[in-house]
Amino acid sequence: MMKINISIRKQQLDLLNDDSQLIRRYQISSAKNGTGQQNGSFCTPLGKHIVRAKIGSEQPVNTVFVRRRPTGEIYSPELGERYPARDWILTRILWLSGCEPGFNRLGTVDTMQRYIYIHGSPDSVEMGKPGSIGCIRISNHDLLDLFDRVAVGTQVDIIA
Numbered sequence: 001m002m003k004i005n006i007s008i009r010k011q012q013l014d015l016l017n018d019d020s021q022l023i024r025r026y027q028i029s030s031a032k033n034g035t036g037q038q039n040g041s042f043c044t045p046l047g048k049h050i051v052r053a054k055i056g057s058e059q060p061v062n063t064v065f066v067r068r069r070p071t072g073e074i075y076s077p078e079l080g081e082r083y084p085a086r087d088w089i090l091t092r093i094l095w096l097s098g099c100e101p102g103f104n105r106l107g108t109v110d111t112m113q114r115y116i117y118i119h120g121s122p123d124s125v126e127m128g129k130p131g132s133i134g135c136i137r138i139s140n141h142d143l144l145d146l147f148d149r150v151a152v153g154t155q156v157d158i159i160a
Contacts, residue, residue: 002149004051004118004156006136008035008044011128013118013138015149026146027127028118029137034130035160037109042133045096045111047104049156052097052112054147061140065089065119075122087133091120091140092147096156118156119143 002023005014008030015024036043055068064073066089073079075090096118098104098111105111120140125131127139136158138146 001151002154004146004150004154006030006156006158008046008130008158008160011130013136013146015146023149024145026138026142029121029125029127029129029131031132031134032130033133035158037104037111039108039110039114044132044134044136044158045098045104045109045114045116046158046160048099049096049104049111049158050099051094051118051150051152051154051156053093053095054150054152055093055095056091057147059091061091061144062120062122063091065093068093068095068115077122077124080122080124088122088125089117089119089135090122092143094118094147094150118146 003016013026013028031044033043035046037045062075064071096116118136120143121137
């Protein structure tokens with residue numbers, strides 16, 4: 001099974017095979033508030049996670065999701081201008097779940113209950129620097145590639 005390593009410092013996501021060999025490297029954008037586990041912190045959680053769910057497999061590129069459901073909207077720069085305050089979750093969602101009780105699982109530090117995803121973003125969002133409110137943003141093109149390569153249960157390690 002594949003494995004995902006995410007480096008916050010490098011703002012990159014590495015997809016590795018069973019032998020820990022690099023398959024693909026993608027630029028990402030993590031939380032502008034830095035790293036942290038607490039609910040409400042708007043930080044990216046660290047530690048061992050898994051992909052708990054894959055959402056949106058049949059949706060068109062730039063599908064807008066709210067609460068993990070397609071809204072019927074397709075993102076465009078014009079839509080972005082109409083709703084400048086929205087945090088755009090586009091194309092696909094890889095919903096993460098923490099694996100370390102008391103650190104990123106259960107209670108006030110539960111990654112899944114914090115709705116932390118790897119998700120697509122508008123093309124105008126700059127990758128390679130923090131900017132999200134907790135999630136891992138990735139370009140839609142890269143997300144489509146990653147989504148097709150990983151399965152539910154894929155290990156995800158997020159390091160500072």
